[in-house]
Amino acid sequence: MPERKYLIGGNWKCNGTVASAKELIKVFNEAGTIPENVEVAIAAPFIHIGLVLEELRKDIATSAQNCAASPKTGAFTGEICASQLVDMGVTWVIIGHSERREGFDMAGEDSELVAKKVKTALDAGLKVMFAIGEKKEEREAGITMKVCAEQMAPAAKLLSEEDWANVAIAYEPVWAIGTGLTATPEMAQETHKSIRDWVSENVSPAVAEAVRIQYGGSMKGANAKDLLAQPDIDGGLIGGASLKADFFNVINGAP
Numbered sequence: 001m002p003e004r005k006y007l008i009g010g011n012w013k014c015n016g017t018v019a020s021a022k023e024l025i026k027v028f029n030e031a032g033t034i035p036e037n038v039e040v041a042i043a044a045p046f047i048h049i050g051l052v053l054e055e056l057r058k059d060i061a062t063s064a065q066n067c068a069a070s071p072k073t074g075a076f077t078g079e080i081c082a083s084q085l086v087d088m089g090v091t092w093v094i095i096g097h098s099e100r101r102e103g104f105d106m107a108g109e110d111s112e113l114v115a116k117k118v119k120t121a122l123d124a125g126l127k128v129m130f131a132i133g134e135k136k137e138e139r140e141a142g143i144t145m146k147v148c149a150e151q152m153a154p155a156a157k158l159l160s161e162e163d164w165a166n167v168a169i170a171y172e173p174v175w176a177i178g179t180g181l182t183a184t185p186e187m188a189q190e191t192h193k194s195i196r197d198w199v200s201e202n203v204s205p206a207v208a209e210a211v212r213i214q215y216g217g218s219m220k221g222a223n224a225k226d227l228l229a230q231p232d233i234d235g236g237l238i239g240g241a242s243l244k245a246d247f248f249n250v251i252n253g254a255p
Protein backbone atom coordinates (compact mmCIF):
# COMPACT_ATOMS: atom_id res chain seq x y z
CA MET A 1 0.00 0.00 0.00
CA PRO A 2 1.52 3.37 -0.92
CA GLU A 3 1.99 5.74 1.98
CA ARG A 4 -0.15 8.86 1.50
CA LYS A 5 1.55 11.88 3.01
CA TYR A 6 -0.98 14.28 4.54
CA LEU A 7 -1.53 17.41 2.48
CA ILE A 8 -2.66 20.53 4.31
CA GLY A 9 -3.48 23.43 2.02
CA GLY A 10 -4.22 26.91 3.30
CA ASN A 11 -6.49 28.97 1.06
CA TRP A 12 -6.12 32.64 1.81
CA LYS A 13 -8.76 33.47 -0.83
CA CYS A 14 -9.11 37.24 -1.51
CA ASN A 15 -7.92 38.27 1.95
CA GLY A 16 -5.19 40.45 3.31
CA THR A 17 -2.86 43.30 2.56
CA VAL A 18 0.89 43.25 2.05
CA ALA A 19 1.27 44.16 5.72
CA SER A 20 -1.10 41.47 7.03
CA ALA A 21 0.39 38.81 4.73
CA LYS A 22 3.88 39.69 6.04
CA GLU A 23 2.60 39.39 9.61
CA LEU A 24 1.02 35.99 8.96
CA ILE A 25 4.16 34.75 7.21
CA LYS A 26 6.11 35.71 10.32
CA VAL A 27 3.68 33.76 12.53
CA PHE A 28 4.02 30.67 10.31
CA ASN A 29 7.81 31.02 10.07
CA GLU A 30 8.01 30.92 13.86
CA ALA A 31 5.43 28.15 14.37
CA GLY A 32 7.81 25.24 14.88
CA THR A 33 8.58 22.15 12.87
CA ILE A 34 6.19 20.57 10.43
CA PRO A 35 5.76 16.82 11.00
CA GLU A 36 7.55 14.67 8.41
CA ASN A 37 4.34 13.00 7.29
CA VAL A 38 2.72 16.34 6.41
CA GLU A 39 3.10 18.42 3.27
CA VAL A 40 1.90 22.02 3.48
CA ALA A 41 1.01 24.57 0.83
CA ILE A 42 -0.33 28.11 1.05
CA ALA A 43 -2.58 29.40 -1.72
CA ALA A 44 -2.10 33.14 -1.71
CA PRO A 45 -3.87 35.73 -3.85
CA PHE A 46 -1.87 36.25 -7.06
CA ILE A 47 -0.69 39.67 -5.87
CA HIS A 48 0.87 38.18 -2.72
CA ILE A 49 2.51 35.15 -4.33
CA GLY A 50 5.84 36.92 -4.84
CA LEU A 51 5.92 37.88 -1.19
CA VAL A 52 5.08 34.34 -0.06
CA LEU A 53 7.75 32.87 -2.34
CA GLU A 54 10.30 35.26 -0.94
CA GLU A 55 9.49 35.33 2.76
CA LEU A 56 7.62 32.15 3.74
CA ARG A 57 9.60 29.24 5.15
CA LYS A 58 10.77 26.89 2.43
CA ASP A 59 9.09 23.78 3.88
CA ILE A 60 5.74 25.31 2.93
CA ALA A 61 5.02 25.27 -0.80
CA THR A 62 3.30 28.08 -2.62
CA SER A 63 0.02 27.63 -4.43
CA ALA A 64 -2.17 29.78 -6.65
CA GLN A 65 -5.95 29.77 -6.37
CA ASN A 66 -6.69 29.65 -10.09
CA CYS A 67 -5.06 29.71 -13.51
CA ALA A 68 -6.13 30.12 -17.10
CA ALA A 69 -7.68 27.21 -18.98
CA SER A 70 -5.55 27.88 -22.02
CA PRO A 71 -1.84 27.16 -22.02
CA LYS A 72 -1.25 30.13 -24.30
CA THR A 73 0.30 33.35 -23.09
CA GLY A 74 -0.47 36.51 -25.02
CA ALA A 75 -3.31 38.93 -25.42
CA PHE A 76 -5.55 37.63 -22.63
CA THR A 77 -6.11 40.59 -20.35
CA GLY A 78 -6.39 39.68 -16.70
CA GLU A 79 -5.43 36.03 -17.12
CA ILE A 80 -2.55 34.24 -15.40
CA CYS A 81 -1.14 31.31 -17.29
CA ALA A 82 -0.06 28.08 -15.56
CA SER A 83 3.38 28.32 -17.19
CA GLN A 84 3.82 31.81 -15.70
CA LEU A 85 3.10 30.40 -12.25
CA VAL A 86 5.67 27.65 -12.78
CA ASP A 87 8.17 30.23 -14.02
CA MET A 88 7.68 32.16 -10.80
CA GLY A 89 8.32 29.13 -8.61
CA VAL A 90 4.73 28.21 -7.72
CA THR A 91 4.18 24.51 -6.99
CA TRP A 92 0.41 24.06 -6.58
CA VAL A 93 -2.83 25.53 -7.86
CA ILE A 94 -6.37 25.09 -6.55
CA ILE A 95 -8.77 24.38 -9.40
CA GLY A 96 -12.54 23.98 -9.16
CA HIS A 97 -13.14 25.69 -5.83
CA SER A 98 -16.88 26.06 -5.27
CA GLU A 99 -16.47 29.82 -5.00
CA ARG A 100 -15.29 29.78 -8.62
CA ARG A 101 -17.78 27.14 -9.79
CA GLU A 102 -20.48 29.51 -8.55
CA GLY A 103 -21.01 31.82 -5.70
CA PHE A 104 -19.90 35.29 -6.57
CA ASP A 105 -20.39 37.91 -9.19
CA MET A 106 -19.17 36.09 -12.28
CA ALA A 107 -20.11 33.36 -14.68
CA GLY A 108 -19.30 30.15 -12.84
CA GLU A 109 -16.88 27.50 -14.00
CA ASP A 110 -18.52 24.26 -15.07
CA SER A 111 -16.90 20.85 -14.67
CA GLU A 112 -15.72 20.76 -18.30
CA LEU A 113 -13.84 24.04 -17.86
CA VAL A 114 -12.50 22.89 -14.49
CA ALA A 115 -11.19 19.68 -16.11
CA LYS A 116 -9.51 21.70 -18.86
CA LYS A 117 -7.81 23.90 -16.26
CA VAL A 118 -6.65 20.87 -14.29
CA LYS A 119 -5.08 19.37 -17.43
CA THR A 120 -3.49 22.67 -18.50
CA ALA A 121 -2.01 23.17 -15.02
CA LEU A 122 -0.62 19.64 -14.90
CA ASP A 123 0.86 19.91 -18.40
CA ALA A 124 2.62 23.11 -17.33
CA GLY A 125 4.17 21.33 -14.35
CA LEU A 126 1.90 22.44 -11.51
CA LYS A 127 0.33 20.15 -8.92
CA VAL A 128 -3.40 20.54 -8.51
CA MET A 129 -5.77 20.60 -5.56
CA PHE A 130 -8.89 19.64 -7.49
CA ALA A 131 -11.95 20.77 -5.54
CA ILE A 132 -15.33 19.08 -5.66
CA GLY A 133 -18.32 18.96 -3.36
CA GLU A 134 -22.08 19.08 -3.04
CA LYS A 135 -24.41 21.85 -1.97
CA LYS A 136 -26.71 21.58 1.05
CA GLU A 137 -29.81 20.75 -0.96
CA GLU A 138 -27.90 18.10 -2.90
CA ARG A 139 -26.80 16.38 0.32
CA GLU A 140 -30.34 16.56 1.62
CA ALA A 141 -31.60 15.03 -1.62
CA GLY A 142 -29.16 12.13 -1.15
CA ILE A 143 -27.19 12.87 -4.33
CA THR A 144 -23.82 13.81 -2.81
CA MET A 145 -21.88 11.14 -4.65
CA LYS A 146 -23.75 11.69 -7.92
CA VAL A 147 -22.70 15.35 -7.79
CA CYS A 148 -19.07 14.52 -6.94
CA ALA A 149 -18.95 11.92 -9.73
CA GLU A 150 -20.30 14.41 -12.25
CA GLN A 151 -17.67 16.94 -11.16
CA MET A 152 -14.84 14.40 -11.50
CA ALA A 153 -15.93 12.68 -14.72
CA PRO A 154 -14.66 15.27 -17.25
CA ALA A 155 -11.26 15.35 -15.51
CA ALA A 156 -11.11 11.54 -15.45
CA LYS A 157 -11.58 11.63 -19.24
CA LEU A 158 -8.80 14.17 -19.84
CA LEU A 159 -6.14 12.98 -17.37
CA SER A 160 -3.69 10.15 -17.89
CA GLU A 161 -2.84 7.80 -15.03
CA GLU A 162 0.52 9.61 -14.67
CA ASP A 163 -1.27 12.95 -14.37
CA TRP A 164 -3.05 11.75 -11.23
CA ALA A 165 0.27 11.52 -9.36
CA ASN A 166 0.17 15.32 -9.20
CA VAL A 167 -3.46 15.70 -8.23
CA ALA A 168 -5.05 15.83 -4.79
CA ILE A 169 -8.83 15.78 -4.65
CA ALA A 170 -10.20 18.35 -2.22
CA TYR A 171 -13.64 17.21 -1.10
CA GLU A 172 -15.36 20.32 0.15
CA PRO A 173 -19.07 20.13 0.96
CA VAL A 174 -20.22 23.60 -0.05
CA TRP A 175 -22.53 23.88 2.97
CA ALA A 176 -19.51 23.53 5.27
CA ILE A 177 -17.30 26.16 3.63
CA GLY A 178 -16.96 29.28 5.73
CA THR A 179 -20.13 28.44 7.65
CA GLY A 180 -18.71 26.95 10.82
CA LEU A 181 -20.62 23.75 9.96
CA THR A 182 -18.28 20.80 9.54
CA ALA A 183 -19.10 17.38 8.23
CA THR A 184 -18.69 14.92 11.10
CA PRO A 185 -15.59 12.74 10.71
CA GLU A 186 -17.88 9.78 9.96
CA MET A 187 -19.85 11.72 7.35
CA ALA A 188 -16.68 12.96 5.67
CA GLN A 189 -15.07 9.51 5.79
CA GLU A 190 -18.10 7.97 4.10
CA THR A 191 -17.90 10.42 1.18
CA HIS A 192 -14.11 10.18 0.94
CA LYS A 193 -14.42 6.40 0.71
CA SER A 194 -17.07 6.73 -2.02
CA ILE A 195 -14.81 9.14 -3.93
CA ARG A 196 -11.90 6.70 -3.66
CA ASP A 197 -14.15 3.86 -4.87
CA TRP A 198 -15.27 6.01 -7.79
CA VAL A 199 -11.65 6.75 -8.73
CA SER A 200 -10.88 3.04 -8.49
CA GLU A 201 -13.68 2.20 -10.93
CA ASN A 202 -13.25 5.14 -13.28
CA VAL A 203 -9.50 5.73 -13.29
CA SER A 204 -7.69 2.76 -11.77
CA PRO A 205 -7.32 0.93 -8.43
CA ALA A 206 -3.67 2.07 -8.26
CA VAL A 207 -4.58 5.74 -8.64
CA ALA A 208 -7.38 5.33 -6.09
CA GLU A 209 -4.94 3.89 -3.58
CA ALA A 210 -2.38 6.65 -4.12
CA VAL A 211 -4.48 9.76 -4.58
CA ARG A 212 -4.80 12.07 -1.60
CA ILE A 213 -8.28 13.22 -0.70
CA GLN A 214 -8.35 16.39 1.41
CA TYR A 215 -11.36 17.47 3.41
CA GLY A 216 -12.38 21.13 3.33
CA GLY A 217 -15.13 22.95 5.16
CA SER A 218 -14.64 24.84 8.43
CA MET A 219 -11.68 22.65 9.36
CA LYS A 220 -9.66 24.11 12.22
CA GLY A 221 -7.40 23.10 15.06
CA ALA A 222 -10.31 21.96 17.19
CA ASN A 223 -11.66 19.41 14.70
CA ALA A 224 -8.64 18.53 12.56
CA LYS A 225 -7.42 15.64 14.68
CA ASP A 226 -10.68 13.68 14.45
CA LEU A 227 -11.07 14.34 10.73
CA LEU A 228 -7.47 13.43 9.90
CA ALA A 229 -7.75 10.20 11.92
CA GLN A 230 -10.17 8.82 9.30
CA PRO A 231 -8.60 6.28 6.94
CA ASP A 232 -9.60 8.06 3.72
CA ILE A 233 -8.98 11.65 4.84
CA ASP A 234 -5.47 12.53 3.71
CA GLY A 235 -5.34 16.18 4.58
CA GLY A 236 -7.34 19.35 4.49
CA LEU A 237 -8.01 22.47 2.49
CA ILE A 238 -8.37 25.22 5.03
CA GLY A 239 -9.88 28.64 4.46
CA GLY A 240 -10.58 30.77 7.53
CA ALA A 241 -8.22 28.96 9.88
CA SER A 242 -5.32 29.38 7.43
CA LEU A 243 -5.40 33.10 8.16
CA LYS A 244 -4.48 32.49 11.79
CA ALA A 245 -1.88 30.76 13.91
CA ASP A 246 -4.51 27.99 14.34
CA PHE A 247 -3.41 26.70 10.91
CA PHE A 248 -0.50 25.03 12.67
CA ASN A 249 -2.89 23.22 15.01
CA VAL A 250 -4.43 21.68 11.89
CA ILE A 251 -0.97 20.70 10.63
CA ASN A 252 -0.11 19.20 13.99
CA GLY A 253 -3.45 17.37 14.08
CA ALA A 254 -2.19 14.78 11.60
CA PRO A 255 -1.78 11.38 13.27
Ligand code: PEP
Pocket residue numbers: 011172176177178179180216217218219237238239240241
Ligand atom coordinates in the same frame (compact mmCIF):
# COMPACT_ATOMS: atom_id res chain seq x y z
C1 PEP B 1 -12.20 26.63 1.55
O1 PEP B 1 -12.50 27.72 1.10
O2 PEP B 1 -11.60 25.83 0.83
C2 PEP B 1 -12.59 26.33 2.92
C3 PEP B 1 -12.61 25.10 3.29
O3 PEP B 1 -12.93 27.40 3.73
P1 PEP B 1 -13.23 27.35 5.30
O4 PEP B 1 -12.14 26.53 5.93
O5 PEP B 1 -13.22 28.75 5.76
O6 PEP B 1 -14.57 26.68 5.46
